[in-house]
Amino acid sequence: MVTTEPLTDVDPATATGGTVAAARRGRKGRRALQPHGLPWILPGLVLSVGVLYYCIGYTAVISTWDWDGISPNPEQVGLRNYTQMFADPIFWGAIRNTVLFFVITFTVQTVLGMLFAVLLHSRVKLAVLYKVIIFIPVVLAPAIMAPVFRQFFGADGQFNWILEHIGLGAITQPWLGQSSTALWVLMAITVWQWTGLTFVLYYAAMGQIDQSILEAARIDGAGNLRVIWSIIWPGVRGTTVALAMLGAIGALKTFDWPWLVTVAGPNHATEFLGTIIYRQTIPNYHVGYGAAVSILLLVLALIMAIFLQVRGREKNEKAS
Amino acid sequence: MFTAHRGRRGLRTVAAVGTTLMAAAALTACAGGGSGGSEGSADSGTIDWWGWTPDVNVATSYIEAFNEEYPDIKVNYKQVPIEDWEAALRPALQTSSGPDIFGVQPGSRVDAFKTFAEDLTPLAEEALGADWQEKVSQIGIDGLTADGKLVAMSVGAVYAGSMWVNQALFDQVGLEHPTTLDEWIDACNTFRENNIGCFVQGASQEGFDQDTLQAIAERVEPGAWTEASKGERPWNDPAIVETFEIWKRLFTDGIMQEGAIGYAQYPDANNDFMAGEYAMIMMGSWYTQYAPEEGMLAAIGAAGVSNPEPFPLVPIEFPDVAGKGNPAGYFGDADYGLALSNKSDNKAAARTFITWLTTNEDAQQLVADKLNNIPALNGAVPNWENIKLPFPDVQLEALQSYTETVSDTELARFLHLNTDEQDAILAAAVSIAEGTATPQEAADTMQSTVEALG
Numbered sequence: 036m037v038t039t040e041p042l043t044d045v046d047p048a049t050a051t052g053g054t055v056a057a058a059r060r061g062r063k064g065r066r067a068l069q070p071h072g073l074p075w076i077l078p079g080l081v082l083s084v085g086v087l088y089y090c091i092g093y094t095a096v097i098s099t100w101d102w103d104g105i106s107p108n109p110e111q112v113g114l115r116n117y118t119q120m121f122a123d124p125i126f127w128g129a130i131r132n133t134v135l136f137f138v139i140t141f142t143v144q145t146v147l148g149m150l151f152a153v154l155l156h157s158r159v160k161l162a163v164l165y166k167v168i169i170f171i172p173v174v175l176a177p178a179i180m181a182p183v184f185r186q187f188f189g190a191d192g193q194f195n196w197i198l199e200h201i202g203l204g205a206i207t208q209p210w211l212g213q214s215s216t217a218l219w220v221l222m223a224i225t226v227w228q229w230t231g232l233t234f235v236l237y238y239a240a241m242g243q244i245d246q247s248i249l250e251a252a253r254i255d256g257a258g259n260l261r262v263i264w265s266i267i268w269p270g271v272r273g274t275t276v277a278l279a280m281l282g283a284i285g286a287l288k289t290f291d292w293p294w295l296v297t298v299a300g301p302n303h304a305t306e307f308l309g310t311i312i313y314r315q316t317i318p319n320y321h322v323g324y325g326a327a328v329s330i331l332l333l334v335l336a337l338i339m340a341i342f343l344q345v346r347g348r349e350k351n352e353k354a355s
Numbered sequence: 356m357f358t359a360h361r362g363r364r365g366l367r368t369v370a371a372v373g374t375t376l377m378a379a380a381a382l383t384a385c386a387g388g389g390s391g392g393s394e395g396s397a398d399s400g401t402i403d404w405w406g407w408t409p410d411v412n413v414a415t416s417y418i419e420a421f422n423e424e425y426p427d428i429k430v431n432y433k434q435v436p437i438e439d440w441e442a443a444l445r446p447a448l449q450t451s452s453g454p455d456i457f458g459v460q461p462g463s464r465v466d467a468f469k470t471f472a473e474d475l476t477p478l479a480e481e482a483l484g485a486d487w488q489e490k491v492s493q494i495g496i497d498g499l500t501a502d503g504k505l506v507a508m509s510v511g512a513v514y515a516g517s518m519w520v521n522q523a524l525f526d527q528v529g530l531e532h533p534t535t536l537d538e539w540i541d542a543c544n545t546f547r548e549n550n551i552g553c554f555v556q557g558a559s560q561e562g563f564d565q566d567t568l569q570a571i572a573e574r575v576e577p578g579a580w581t582e583a584s585k586g587e588r589p590w591n592d593p594a595i596v597e598t599f600e601i602w603k604r605l606f607t608d609g610i611m612q613e614g615a616i617g618y619a620q621y622p623d624a625n626n627d628f629m630a631g632e633y634a635m636i637m638m639g640s641w642y643t644q645y646a647p648e649e650g651m652l653a654a655i656g657a658a659g660v661s662n663p664e665p666f667p668l669v670p671i672e673f674p675d676v677a678g679k680g681n682p683a684g685y686f687g688d689a690d691y692g693l694a695l696s697n698k699s700d701n702k703a704a705a706r707t708f709i710t711w712l713t714t715n716e717d718a719q720q721l722v723a724d725k726l727n728n729i730p731a732l733n734g735a736v737p738n739w740e741n742i743k744l745p746f747p748d749v750q751l752e753a754l755q756s757y758t759e760t761v762s763d764t765e766l767a768r769f770l771h772l773n774t775d776e777q778d779a780i781l782a783a784a785v786s787i788a789e790g791t792a793t794p795q796e797a798a799d800t801m802q803s804t805v806e807a808l809g
Contacts (some may be wrong), residue, residue, distance in 0.1 A: 104445055105467050185623070190614030209614025212559075214789060217617065300559050301616040302785040317441050319774040320467060 091333065098326035104316070109323070116327035126328070129306040132218055136307070137286035140225045142278060148228070148233030148278075153263060155234075156241055158307075166238075170231035170314040177228075181295035185211065188220050214304035217297050221305055224292055229285075233278055240274040241267060276347030287332055307330045392696070397703035399427035399442045404708070406432070406458030408691055413725050419458070420721055421711055428704045444468075448696060455699035456709060458691040459507040461498025463773045465692075468503045472694035476505040478706055482714040491714075492762070495689040495731045498770045503505070507692025508713040510726025514687030514761035515566040515639035515768055516573065518674075522667035522749050524551055524634040536601065536676040540608045542634075547609070552633035553604075555612050557620030558788060561781035562769070567605075567637050568784060569768070570673040572598040573684025575669040581686070584771035590805055591798035599787055599794030601676050616785050622658075629658035631666060640687070640761050642668070644726040646754055648745040665745035670757040686766035690728045729762045779804040 098116055102109035118128050122322050140339045151169055155162050187193050190209035198207050242266060252262050268275075290309030299310035310330055316325030406414070414432040421430065435443045447453035448471040459465055459472070479487045488496060495509025520532060528549045533539035543553035557563055572580035572594065579594035588594075605611045612633070618624055628636040629645075645654045646668045655663035670684035674685070693709045695702060712718045719732040726737060737758060744750045769777070783801045786792040792800065 103467055105448075105468070105470065177522065189623075190612065190617075209617055212614025213618025214791070296557060297617065298619070302782065302789060302791065318461075319778070320441075 074350045089180075094326045094329050097323055098330050100323040100326075102323045103320040108113050112205050112323065116324045117331075119324065120327050120331065125306055126311065128303055129292035129308050129311055132305065133286050133289070133307055134291075136222055136225070136289065137283055139222050140229070140286070141282040143222075143226045144230050144233045144282070145275065145278065147230045148160050148237050149263070149268075151230070151234040152237035152241055153267065155238060166234075169234050172228045173231040173235075175228070177291040177295055180224075180228075181292070184220075184224055184296055211297055212301060214302050217301060217304045221292050221296060224296065225289075229282075236278060237271055240271040244270040272347070276343055280340050280343045280345075284341060287339065308335075321331070360777075388729055392702055395701040396671070397707050398425060400484045400701040400704040401429040401431065402455040402699070402701050402705045402708060403453075404430055404432045404456040404693075405435060405444065405454035406691060407435055407437040408458065409598045409725075409727055410434065415726060416725070417712060417721060420718065421708060422754040424711065428707060429650050430708055444511060448698070451700070453696060453698060455696055455701055455705040456693050457696060459499060459694045460691060460769075460772045461688040465499055465501045465506045468694065469504055469506045471696055471698070472504075472506045473697050473702070474504045474506075475508050475695060475709065478710055479505060479508060479714070482710045490733055491731045492689070492729075492733065494687055494765065494767070495692065497770050498689045498767070499508040499618065499692040507677070507694035508709055509689035509731040510713055511690055511719075511722050511730045512687050512762065513639050513641045513728060513768075514685045514764065515637075516570045516673055516683065516685040516764075517637075517639060517670045517757065517761065518554075518635050518672075519628075519638050519642050519668060519670050520635050521628070521631060521633070522669045524631070524666075524744070527551070532671045533674045534672075534673055535678060536604065536608075538675070539610055543610050546634055552612060552627065554610050554635040554637075555624045555627050555633040556610045556615050556637055557618040557624040558611065558615040558784065559618055560620050561777045563624075563637060563785075565772075565777065566639065566768070566778055566785040568598055568602055568780070569686055570637070571601045572677065573686075573766075574673065574675050574677040574681050575601070577681050577684055578766070581766050581771070584767070584776075586771075586805075590802040591795070596794050596798045597677065599624075599783065601798055602784065603738045603794055604676075611788075616788050625654075626658035629655045630660050637673075640729055640758070641727055642670070643754060643758065646744060646750055647726065647742050649743070650726070651745065667746035667749040669750055669753045673788045684766060685761045686768045687729075687761065687764060688768045688770055689731070705753065710775075726758075729758065732782075773808075775808050776805055779808075 097109075099111060099113055100109035100280065101115070102114045151165075155165060159165065188210040189195075190212060192210075194210065195207040199202060208216065210220050248266055249262060252266050257265065286307075288309055289307040290313065293305040293307055293310050297305045299306045299314070308331070312325045312328045312332070315321040315328065387647045404414070409417075411432065411434050414434070418430045418432060422428070444453075444457060448457070448468070455471075457468075459468055473605045479491075483490045492509065492512055494512050496505070499505065499507045499509055524546070525532065528545055528551065530542050530545055531538075533542045539554075546553040556567065575597050578595040579588065579592065580598070582588040583590050583592060583595055606615065612618070624633075624636060625638075627633050644650045648665050651665045651668060652663045655665070675681070675683075693713060695705050695709060699705050712722075713731055716732065716735065719730040719735040720738065722728055723730045723737045724742065726742070730736075739751060739755060744754070772780070780802050782804075783792070783797040786800075787794055787797045
């Protein structure tokens with residue numbers, strides 16, 4: 036029995052008992068007939084390890100130096116850059132901004148993305164046009180749009196002009212020119228840019244939900260909200276977890292919008308880890324300190340990704 | 356089996372050796388050439404000059420004039436935006452393919468880049484004699500020297516502390532230039548009543564905040580700011596606190612435009628002023644280049660105005676905001692110096708160009724006439740007869756007086772401050788403006804920050 040199907044593809048998910056053992060031996064036999072893969076991936080592996088992981092390791096080493104990025108004799112300072120970082124209120128402000136930024140932008144993008152996806156899965160006229168309009172911000176470069184938003188949200192910009200013309204002149208203010216509102220403007224810009232991606236992913240994920248389940252729910256009398264909450268939302272959980280991971284890592288890496296729109300100000304109100312890294316490393320010549328923040332950013336990104344992945348799996352297991 | 360096994364092992368070995376060689380080659384390439392450069396000819400060759408300033412058209416005019424005397428030296432000028440300058444220059448200087456000549460800002464940058472540059476003291480002595488230091492602006496030497504090494508030779512200097520006004524807007528509402536804080540507040544009220552912006556400042560940028568603060572401090576107590584910058588008096592000294600209090604009044608009494616701390620001096624404030632939306636702006640001697648018609652039309656066009664029309668751009672003294680009768684103070688630094696890369700492959704030709712632009716009388720006259728810098732060579736002043744001003748009756752006398760006056764100062768602008776201290780000044784300025792700290796609190800914080808920096 037065992038030798039009768041050595042080259043047959045077997046799906047591990049469906050294989051049982053002796054069939055599994057046979058499949059394993061079969062694959063082993065097949066591998067023996069194929070050229071060994073290591074030499075073929077070795078150049079790419081060396082390049083990857085040499086460039087990517089070497090750089091990460093080198094950054095970790097630099098993070099223990101007091102170095103201006105130029106001097107041939109950097110000073111070894113051990114963990115001083117890290118202790119300075121943890122004692123720096125600007126760093127903690129950046130962490131607070133990152134958490135707030137992630138929570139708000141992820142929540143709003145998820146709600147809007149789901150809403151657009153549900154609406155456009157129904158029979159809507161000009162649906163293709165709406166999809167394009169929603170997605171266009173995703174492909175626009177921040178460097179192009181930043182001057183537009185600086186103008187739009189300026190003290191005498193179009194946003195205040197609109198507010199005045201709809202009877203809300205009392206709340207006009209310099210949105211980018213005060214600490215209390217600048218971060219919210221950046222969050223609005225981020226939502227504007229990335230909701231299109233959220234929408235596209237949810238739209239695709241909803242297409243994978245079994246129509247018969249939806250029809251059964253309808254027959255059982257479920258309304259729109261009930262269907263969304265009990266059928267669609269659990270059905271796109273994998274997408275939500277992936278978006279949460281992307282959003283969390285994106286929030287940690289945020290640099291372009293705050294730097295281009297507010298230069299991380301005013302008074303560090305829109306400071307993020309990315310802006311600290313750039314400012315300390317390039318204009319301020321504190322390459323060691325910048326490297327320490329970079330390493331912390333890497334660690335936080337890994338922790339965040341692992342946490343969200345594990346949580347997602349746990350929920351999936353409970354659901355199944 | 357044996358053959359196949361040996362074949363696989365051979366393949367692995369070849370791949371391993373190949374990848375090791377690849378990695379070694381990549382690392383060698385990353386490490387740079389390590390060349391010490393070469394001399395080449397003093398009269399011929401191609402040299403690369405990198406800078407964030409001057410603008411390309413100004414640099415081109417320098418190069419064209421240089422080529423009239425040295426036709427066989429080709430100079431390629433590359434302007435890198437100021438925000439990318441540090442990021443571009445650092446890796447470039449570590450390879451032999453970087454610039455032969457590079458611009459250097461005075462102050463902390465000189466110390467950072469000194470290892471990449473040759474000492475130009477012998478060049479200065481050769482060009483101007485043993486007493487060369489008496490023939491050029493002292494401010495250009497102080498700011499570009501580190502550890503006794505003349506890292507770069509100054510082309511010219513810029514000075515701040517002045518305000519510039521759109522005289523047409525003053526005439527339109529019948530106002531005189533403000534000379535006190537109260538007059539300034541009144542002027543702003545009048546401009547606002549006429550739907551004209553009064554004073555515009557990009558208060559999100561430290562350098563320009565510092566210009567205004569130092570100008571205020573000069574009116575409070577001359578030299579106090581410079582002493583604090585040097586560490587000779589604390590930042591929470593009463594004179595600095597009073598300076599901060601006046602700074603706060605610029606915001607609370609309606610002088611600064613709304614949202615100033617979210618504004619950048621460039622491009623926001625500059626564009627608004629050039630577009631004729633504001634009557635006053637805090638700018639330094641570099642703004643002189645926009646007084647002539649050609650420079651002004653280009654600047655207005657760059658501000659987004661479709662059919663630019665010149666206006667009478669005039670420098671004025673900073674008002675006596677302290678009411679103490681102290682004179683208006685100016686302060687400056689070398690705008691930029693030219694450094695010779697020690698990895699240059701055409702050092703002799705590069706020396707020829709540096710010497711020519713920084714010490715040659717014709718070249719320095721050209722620098723003076725471009726109005727971007729006050730020339731480094733003593734005695735070179737703009738030839739106003741050859742400069743076409745759109746409103747000479749209003750502008751000429753003011754500009755002549757201004758260019759002669761500003762360079763008399765020996766007070767530095769950024770020379771004594773490192774980037775951390777400048778960040779601390781910006782934090783103090785913005786927190787006072789926002790009201791999150793009182794002037795005294797901001798001054799105390801600044802002092803403790805500077806002490807912590809050592």
